[in-house]
Amino acid sequence: MKTRVCIVGAGIAGLSSARHLQGEQVDFVVLESTNYVGGTWRYDPRTGKDENGLPLHTSMYKHLRTNLPKQAMELYGFPIPEDMPSFPSWKIYYEYIKAYTKYYNLYEHIKFLHEVTLIKRKDNVWQVSYRHVITNEHFQQEFDYVLVCTGHFSKPNWPDIPGQATFRGKIIHSHDYREPCEFKDKRVLVVGAGPSGMDIGLDVAEVSRRLIHSHHLKVNFRTPFPSNFIKKPDIKELTETGAIFVDGSFEEIDSIIYCTGFEYYYPFLDESSGLTLDPHHVTPLYRYMVNVRQPTMLLLGLVVRACVVAAINAQARYAAALVVGNFTLPPEEVMMKEWQQRADAVVAKGRPFSDIHLLAEKEDQYYADLSAESGIDRVPPVLFKIRTLDTEAKLENLYTYRDYVYTIVDNDNFIRRYEPPAQKECCGP
Template sequence: MKKIPNPRVCIIGAGLAGLTSARYLQDEGISFTVLEGTRYVGGTWRYDPRVGTDENGLPLHTSMYKHLRTNLPKPTMELRGFPVPDDMPSFPSWKIYYKYIQEYVKHFDLARHIKFLHNVILVSRVQNMWKVKYQNVLTGEEFEDEFDFVIVGTGHYSKPNYPTIPNEELFTGTIIHSHDYREPEVYKDRRVLIVGAGPSGMDIAIDVAYHSKALVHSHHSRIKFREVFPKHYIRKPDIEEFNATGVLFKDGTYEDIDDVIYCTGFQYDYPFLDKSCGLDLSPRSVTPLYKYMVNIRQPTMVVMGLTVRACLVVALDAQSRYATALVKGNFTLPPQEEMMEEWNRRAELIRSKGRPLSDIHFLAEKEDDYYADLTEESGIERVPPVMFKIRTVDTQAKLESLYTYRNYAYTVLDNETFVRTLEDKNINRIR
């Protein structure tokens, strides 16, 4: 890919991926536009009590709920070059963290680059240019502009993934997805079924358990939580089928249920990308991508924030810097065949283990190596290894107790070392 003089960049979405990309492109004096369908910054981090659609008839993308606190400690939530406030709690609420995002936008004067209330309808590749069609959501007026690069920053936490369970239509209680979960008080003295044991499943289960009469939790997670749950918590395997008033489980047991919350994850959803973009899009994966982000068939498109099991804010910031270095021409990508070979090797390794292709987005234990790779190739500043170390220790703390892991504070001492404290008592130094 040849260096493009005076490149024009389209950033889709003004969530964290779009905002960090905007900040670094601005630093380099690169021409860009951010297209955002709502009147707000921050994407999923902005709480909205409504569900379904917003005042303009567009789907509400936020999955924030009233009592949400981050599930990673604040050093891993910090955006580079913009320190989190000293008085920010170790695991801040969405409200505190959203204010931090707003201050970030203000500090770097990013709002002037954002076209609010302009929703992207279509992105297509035409004669070596990106044509981006977008619409003013208030007037309906449509526009089309040409760009050299496209950065897709819309995330993947807004289109609910619903399971298909026999006889669900017979059930007379309520069923929602965690995307539409807002507050636990409505479940007071109810028998609530939570389906799924990912981060939101565990968090919402604890949130609801404070109010419900019974908390029935159906999941097949192999994670060994050493949690002592309240007496009205009932662990169940996967669901066999619904009836009018409850659920039969795979082990033959039955529970009466009033309400169901599916915490079954989200689908990758990019309805505005057409076939000319060259990506294979499915609800569970976006492929083929080099370095988890560069569209191999059309490498002037970058899809941000698809990594799973990582410090997402840290990863997004690093990806934004890598994308900026790519746009600026600071480094050259390998030939398409090489990028595809590397991707195929990763995909084949996943298949050989009998795992689904969706695992192609997992970083997990490879997270720190990933940051090292981005630096080695693009020359960006290295994400300190201490970030991965903090996530590793925090993950262990979650296994020990979902009720107490947020009581720890993590203080970074240097790029390799941090201190973890509890109730202001020094516990250990980890190098």
């Protein structure tokens, strides 16, 4: 009997997994709650819920461009078009995702408008319950493997700041940020200095009267910020009309944008999965993805601080190699030891336990380990080198780091040149 595999989600992780299972002696299906592929990469001007009453998963905003060069965004076996800009917009990159889906005939494997409601381990199989979101017809199927590919960029992480309920202005999360024009001539507080916080802060600063950026990041950004861009420390409390910061200063505020990240959210996973599910981490995972206690379940795309598309592609190939039997996982105690060593390292450094998903400087070694264990093609070291230089360019100037064009010479080397583009209009069509 063929191995049965359920892939949850038709974003990059789900599509990559489907592409690498295709053509193998595997019976698989992709369950997708929306009517679209691409997950968070599909821009939708709406916020809140979609036409079927489900939460909108996308966090795309109108002016978003990738924060990694296109070489790091390439889907395995499907070359990025040469004429694609070095840092493409979401629109250009989304067309590339759709072209990938069409090229590999993946649409025929996707059950659109089918929402997974429960995944339960019973009688040595995975019982997957799901429903058609329009007819509400319910189904249940049994699978040998489950690949959870819903990512972790759809459920906002909301901070709990004293006085928040009294603030009379507008508060949104970056998940619902779409374009800057609604903040024109306003005093806007952006909270958080991750990639979205920095990007959205600069986007809004172009039109706002005053952009107050609150964060505690110790990184030394050397960007020449505009005169209306004001750096502030963490917020002590909010008032009806503004914010008091931990240094005692006060700012009048019209609107707040929380760029405070996302939660790990898998409401369909039953406790029989054996995973510990926390808003800030999922444990224990071998190789950052294999459910140690139930290793026929893999969660793809949970890594942080990496060439995420390259990492997801490698994980999808690793998962497919496991499913078709190209290699065997080590015993549970060996996998648990690998995870425990990473966990102990996080604790020893005094870091938040969410760092258990962090690759950072370990990224290239991670790819080497995946290849050595599973036999998949290794992600070339040049991608980690490009990401390292790209990070330095971000620290140097957040306005110009996307003006660099990268060309890969071979698996270890690349060249970079500077090509400033024409200036964009902030609130144009």
